[in-house]
Amino acid sequence: MGNAFGWPHLLIILAVILLLFGAAKLPALAKSVGQSARVFKGEMKAMKEDDVKTTPAAPAAPTTTVTSEADTSATAGGTADPKS
Secondary structure, three states: OOOOOOHHHHHHHHHHHHHHHOOOOHHHHHHHHHHHHHHHHHHHHHHHHHHHHHOOOOOOOOOOOOOOHHHHHHHOOOOOOOOO
């Protein structure tokens, strides 16, 4: 079938845009589009920086507790003093 969208089509679209907006308004339109793109880019950068700040570096390793015989006897109703 070939290329269905080529240079003639682009020229027609540009001519229609020129007729709709007028030659005087096109620079202002391009400026506003550029400013919008700049603001969007800045917001995306800020979001990425926020994600880096809030993301923890590495998950903490689980802590293990070591119980001694004195600790187990104290919880079982015995005395907590190992000397006795």
